[in-house]
Each structure stands twice: as structure tokens, then as C-alpha cells.
Amino acid sequence: MTMTPRSSHSPNSRAGGRPGRRTGISEATVARLPVYLRVLTSLAESGVSTVSSEVLANAAGVGPAKLRKDLSHLGSYGTRGVGYDVEFLVYQISRALGLTQHYSVVIVGVGNLGQALAGYAGFGTRGFRVVGLLDADRARVGSLIAGIEVRHSDELETIISEHDVSIGVIATPAGAAQDVCDRLVGAGVTSVLNFAPVVLSVPDDVDVRKVDLSIELQILAFHEQRKSLVEQEAVG
Amino acid sequence: MTMTPRSSHSPNSRAGGRPGRRTGISEATVARLPVYLRVLTSLAESGVSTVSSEVLANAAGVGPAKLRKDLSHLGSYGTRGVGYDVEFLVYQISRALGLTQHYSVVIVGVGNLGQALAGYAGFGTRGFRVVGLLDADRARVGSLIAGIEVRHSDELETIISEHDVSIGVIATPAGAAQDVCDRLVGAGVTSVLNFAPVVLSVPDDVDVRKVDLSIELQILAFHEQRKSLVEQEAVG
DNA sequence: ACGCGCTTGTGAAGATGTGCACAAAACGGT
DNA sequence: ACCGTTTTGTGCACATCTTCACAAGCGCGT
Ligand SMILES: NC(=O)c1ccc[n+]([C@@H]2O[C@H](COP(=O)([O-])OP(=O)(O)OC[C@H]3O[C@@H](n4cnc5c(N)ncnc54)[C@H](O)[C@@H]3O)[C@@H](O)[C@H]2O)c1
Ligand SMILES: NC(=O)c1ccc[n+]([C@@H]2O[C@H](COP(=O)([O-])OP(=O)(O)OC[C@H]3O[C@@H](n4cnc5c(N)ncnc54)[C@H](O)[C@@H]3O)[C@@H](O)[C@H]2O)c1
Numbered sequence: 001m002t003m004t005p006r007s008s009h010s011p012n013s014r015a016g017g018r019p020g021r022r023t024g025i026s027e028a029t030v031a032r033l034p035v036y037l038r039v040l041t042s043l044a045e046s047g048v049s050t051v052s053s054e055v056l057a058n059a060a061g062v063g064p065a066k067l068r069k070d071l072s073h074l075g076s077y078g079t080r081g082v083g084y085d086v087e088f089l090v091y092q093i094s095r096a097l098g099l100t101q102h103y104s105v106v107i108v109g110v111g112n113l114g115q116a117l118a119g120y121a122g123f124g125t126r127g128f129r130v131v132g133l134l135d136a137d138r139a140r141v142g143s144l145i146a147g148i149e150v151r152h153s154d155e156l157e158t159i160i161s162e163h164d165v166s167i168g169v170i171a172t173p174a175g176a177a178q179d180v181c182d183r184l185v186g187a188g189v190t191s192v193l194n195f196a197p198v199v200l201s202v203p204d205d206v207d208v209r210k211v212d213l214s215i216e217l218q219i220l221a222f223h224e225q226r227k228s229l230v231e232q233e234a235v236g
Numbered sequence: 237m238t239m240t241p242r243s244s245h246s247p248n249s250r251a252g253g254r255p256g257r258r259t260g261i262s263e264a265t266v267a268r269l270p271v272y273l274r275v276l277t278s279l280a281e282s283g284v285s286t287v288s289s290e291v292l293a294n295a296a297g298v299g300p301a302k303l304r305k306d307l308s309h310l311g312s313y314g315t316r317g318v319g320y321d322v323e324f325l326v327y328q329i330s331r332a333l334g335l336t337q338h339y340s341v342v343i344v345g346v347g348n349l350g351q352a353l354a355g356y357a358g359f360g361t362r363g364f365r366v367v368g369l370l371d372a373d374r375a376r377v378g379s380l381i382a383g384i385e386v387r388h389s390d391e392l393e394t395i396i397s398e399h400d401v402s403i404g405v406i407a408t409p410a411g412a413a414q415d416v417c418d419r420l421v422g423a424g425v426t427s428v429l430n431f432a433p434v435v436l437s438v439p440d441d442v443d444v445r446k447v448d449l450s451i452e453l454q455i456l457a458f459h460e461q462r463k464s465l466v467e468q469e470a471v472g
Numbered sequence: 473a474c475g476c477g478c479t480t481g482t483g484a485a486g487a488t489g490t491g492c493a494c495a496a497a498a499c500g501g502t
Numbered sequence: 503a504c505c506g507t508t509t510t511g512t513g514c515a516c517a518t519c520t521t522c523a524c525a526a527g528c529g530c531g532t
Pocket of ligand 1: 108112113137140173176180195214352353354355356
């Protein structure tokens with residue numbers, strides 16, 4: 001058998017991501033801001049009021065120059081010769097990331113992973129609230145997980161419109177993921193976090209991010225191999 | 237209080253990742269190869285024997301040019317006018333990623349997430365074997381999860397050297413992660429997959445990859461905000 | 473008031489990653 | 503044997519990301 005060209009759904013869209021579209025904040029920077037935010041929050045809790053780019057960069061695992069450039073995209077919020085005011089920076093980063101708003105989240109697929117996610121405290125660090133746990137398995141429906149009742153996935157559309165859900169988390173088996181995704185999008189969800197090992201097709205205005213354990217392992221395997229080759233070479 | 241420069245552990249190292257160090261395969265490409273591999277495996281199971289860059293690219297969610305360039309880094313394994321032989325490409329990508337070897341993995345922290353990971357079938361897609369589940373909580377020690385007995389984390393060093401473990405997965409609370417990481421590295425682990433929301437410090441020869449749910453959500457939040465701003469603007 | 477030391481913010485250079493467009497190669501039909 | 507069709511592999515231009523290096527700005531001590 002030989003396959004002929006045929007797009008899976010749409011000619012695959014990896015929405016949103018197109019960078020400098022409107023804001024001056026680049027994708028790479030956006031991915032690091034949450035790290036800075038976490039470090040800063042932790043510093044604030046330790047009573048630190050001011051921090052230099054050097055210290056913050058070290059704690060965040062990046063170089064000081066990169067950190068300063070990242071922050072400079074939000075505005076000029078540091079003081080030369082002094083550093084950054086921790087609380088002020090926390091606020092500015094939160095605002096830049098849109099964390100001053102609140103987001104309702106549904107989790108679809110309440111198996112091993114979905115349950116862990118549902119109970120994940122750090123979920124609601126700021127702004128995120130799980131308003132629905134959905135599963136297709138009627139045996140699971142009705143049970144309470146982390147204080148939230150599991151509902152049947154038939155109710156997906158209802159729950160999404162009732163709670164104005166903008167973020168959907170997919171933790172179903174791979175086979176169901178695209179269907180679930182289509183339903184989420186159809187019901188108005190515009191951001192999807194996908195844990196299933198499949199490439200999702202979505203319209204251009206929908207953002208998808210994936211978390212894929214086996215990809216991560218394979219990347220580590222690649223580097224392991226590289227190391228062992230280098231090692232062997234050093235010996236031989 | 238004001239913080240003065242002091243590195244958290246080492247002057248933070250984000251090991252390995254330095255790209256074109258030895259192999260001609262770039263980091264960006266390495267991150268996509270597992271996706272191609274998954275699609276190809278699935279095609280092979282459907283009885284597809286040959287695939288064009290266009291079809292494969294669509295299924296993998298990338299452009300055809302990028303796909304071809306990625307594959308060209310492994311060698312010239314396509315046939316002009318025809319496409320790629322699916323099985324052969326599966327083999328070549330597996331080899332490039334180092335999946336022809338086997339890797340032993342330990343999971344440290346068998347809470348909600350650790351249990352889900354332990355039971356994750358797709359774990360051993362190819363090459364990865366979980367040889368240890370470790371937890372500090374004696375109440376959990378001895379229980380069986382996915383057929384593997386949970387051992388106390390005191391045995392970490394023993395298990396790692398006995399099974400020649402090269403990959404460690406950290407699923408402990410954030411507070412314990414750096415300690416666990418240090419012990420893993422001390423015992424000889426050279427790749428770490430970290431689920432705890434902290435930046436780990438490791439020596440240069442150790443690779444760390446992180447999976448961070450709350451960062452993913454915050455990135456989605458940023459784009460949600462961007463969308464709603466654009467929308468508002470279109471109205472106003 | 474002034475100079476000194478510190479740290480930010482950023483221009484410019486370098487490195488990496490992406491997408492286009494096309495020549496080169498393979499196949500099939502005649 | 504040859505031609506037309508298809509699809510790869512890649513040179514090149516462009517875009518994005520990173521790193522360097524330093525002038526500008528700020529606070530403090532004198
Ligand atoms: N367990 C892990 O550690 C892990 C890690 C990485 C990725 N994943 C992926 O996450 C997904 C879930 O993994 P899991 O271990 O929780 O699997 P699981 O089988 O334990 O849970 C899947 C759940 O989804 C439900 N479901 C199935 N079809 C559905 C549908 N159409 N609508 C709503 N719910 C539906 C099932 O009833 C079940 O409860 C899988 O795609 C898996 O590959 C899991
Ligand atoms: N649950 C999730 O969905 C989720 C999602 C993303 C990230 N995380 C992160 O993953 C980690 C684990 O989450 P969880 O929900 O499974 O937490 P959990 O509390 O259910 O499990 C943590 C486990 O680690 C064990 N532990 C504690 N200290 C240890 C040590 N020093 N050595 C070995 N084991 C130790 C505990 O006994 C417990 O069993 C946390 O850092 C959490 O932030 C969890």
C-alpha cells in the first residue's frame with residue numbers, strides 16, 4: 001500500500017504561535033516568564049525585596065543578559081545600579097502573561113493521569129480553576145476527585161458554555177483525543193493542553209500545547225547515546 | 237532585605253543541550269524526530285509501506301520542507317519521485333535517537349503523578365524499562381504498582397548501580413527535587429526528567445528536561461489574553 | 473556637588489532555525 | 503530509449519533567538 005497526499009484534518013495548524021504578531025513579546029520569552037515568576041514569588045516569600053539580574057538569572061537557570069532582555073520587553077522596570085523590585089516584577093510579569101484574569105479549565109479523561117492532574121494543587125497557582133472533570137466511562141461518573149464531581153463527557157458542551165471555559169486539558173487515550181479536541185473547540189475552547197500522544201489538528205485561532213512523556217524520554221535517549229559515543233571515543 | 241549574588245548550586249548548568257557539539261543533528265530536529273517516529277510507526281501498522289514528505293509532514297504537524305531537512309540530517313534515505321520507505325525510516329530514526337539501545341529508568345516519588353507514570357504503558361514504547369519505584373514514605377513502600385514493588389528511597393544508590401540506570405524521573409514535591417536530583421546524579425544517573433516545579437542544578441554532563449504543567453498553562457493564558465485583546469480592538 | 477561603583481537596558485554580532493524554490497534523481501508509460 | 507511526472511535534497515534568504523559588550527543611569531559616600 002502507498003499513501004497519497006491527504007491532510008489529516010485541516011492542513012495542520014499550529015495556531016497562534018506565530019510570534020511578533022501583535023505584542024512585542026517573543027515566544028521564547030513567554031516560555032521563560034513563568035519560570036521567572038515562580039522564582040520571584042519564592043523570593044518574595046523569603047522576604048527578599050530586591051534582586052539583580054545576575055541572581056534572578058542564576059535561580060532561573062538562564063544567563064543574565066537573556067533575562068534582562070526578556071524583562072526589557074515588558075518595559076523598563078529595573079533600577080540601574082540596584083536591580084529589580086521583586087513584588088513589582090511579580091505584578092508586571094503576571095500582567096504580561098494575562099494572569100490577572102481568571103481562566104476556567106476542564107479536564108477530559110479522568111484516568112490515572114487525569115486524576116493526578118485534577119488533584120494537582122499547583123494548578124490554581126494563580127488564575128486557573130478546574131470547573132469540570134469529564135469522562136466517557138459511566139463507572140467513573142459521579143465520583144468525587146479533589147472535591148469535584150466527575151461528569152459524563154456528554155455534558156462537555158453544556159459545562160463549557162455554562163462556565164465560559166477557555167482552556168481544555170485532554171487526558172484521554174490517544175484514540176479519543178482528536179474527537180475530544182474537536183468537541184472542545186466546537187464548544188468554544190480556544191486553548192488546549194494535550195497529554196495524549198497524538199498531533200492534534202485545530203483551527204488557526206486555537207492554541208495547542210502538548211506534554212509528551214515519551215518524546216521527552218527519547219530526547220534524553222538521544223543525548224545518552226551521544227555521551228556514550230563520546231566516551232567510547234575518548235577510550236579508543 | 238536585599239539579595240547579593242550567589243549561585244544556587246553550581247552556576248546553573250543546563251547541560252548537554254549545547255547543539256552541534258558532535259552529531260550533525262540539531263536540537264530542534266531531535267525534538268521532532270520522536271513525532272515522526274510515532275507517525276511512521278502508526279503508518280507501518282496500517283500497512284503503509286511508503287510515504288511522501290508531504291503526507292508525513294501533515295501527519296506530524298510540520299511543513300514538508302522542514303521535514304525533509306530534518307530527515308536529510310540522518311542521511312539520504314528517501315527516493316526521489318517516490319518518498320520514504322516507512323519501515324526503513326522507522327529504523328533509521330530509532331537508531332539516530334539511540335533507541336536501539338535499552339535504558340533503565342527509576343521513578344522517584346510515587347504519589348499521584350508517580351503512580352500514573354509508573355502505569356504508563358507508552359513508557360516502554362521502545363527501549364525504556366522502569367526498574368525502580370522509590371518513595372520516602374514508608375507507608376507506600378512494599379506496595380505493588382503496575383507490577384513493580386515500591387522501594388524506599390534509601391535504596392536509590394543500590395538500585396541505580398545494580399541496574400545501571402541512566403535516566404531518573406523526579407515526581408516528588410518541589411522541596412525534595414534538588415536533593416533527589418543530587419542523589420541521582422551522585423549515583424551515576426546522567427539524564428533527568430523533572431516534573432517538580434523547580435529549576436534543577438546539575439553538572440554539565442547531565443541532561444535535564446522538565447515537564448511543567450503550570451508553565452504550559454501560563455503560556456496558554458498569555459495567548460488567551462492576546463486573543464481577547466485583539467478581539468476587543470476589532471470591536472472598538 | 474561630584475565622582476565612583478554597580479547594574480540595567482540595548483545595539484550589534486553571531487548562532488540557530490525556518491521556508492522557498494529549484495535542480496537532480498527516480499519511476500512509469502510509451 | 504526517452505519524456506513527463508513526481509518528489510527528494512539543499513542552497514539561499516529570511517526570521518528568530520542568544521550572547522557580548524558597553525554606554526547610560528542610579529545611589530551612596532564624601
Ligand atoms: N499515565 C501517564 O503517566 C501518562 C503519561 C503521559 C501521557 N499519558 C497519556 O495521557 C492519556 C491518559 O493516560 P492515562 O494513564 O490516564 O489513561 P487511562 O486509561 O487511565 O485514562 C483514560 C481515561 O479517559 C477516559 N476516556 C476515554 N475516552 C474518552 C472520551 N472520548 N471522552 C472522555 N473520556 C474518555 C477513559 O474512560 C479513562 O478514564 C493517554 O493518552 C496517555 O497516553 C499518560
Ligand atoms: N499531580 C500532577 O498532576 C502534577 C502535575 C505537574 C507537576 N506535578 C508535580 O509533580 C510532583 C509530584 O506530584 P504529586 O501530585 O504526585 O504529589 P504527591 O504528594 O502525590 O506525591 C509525592 C510523592 O513523593 C514522595 N516523596 C516526598 N519526598 C521524597 C523524597 N525525598 N524521596 C522520595 N520520595 C519522596 C512522597 O512520599 C509522595 O509519595 C510535585 O512536584 C508536583 O508539583 C504534579
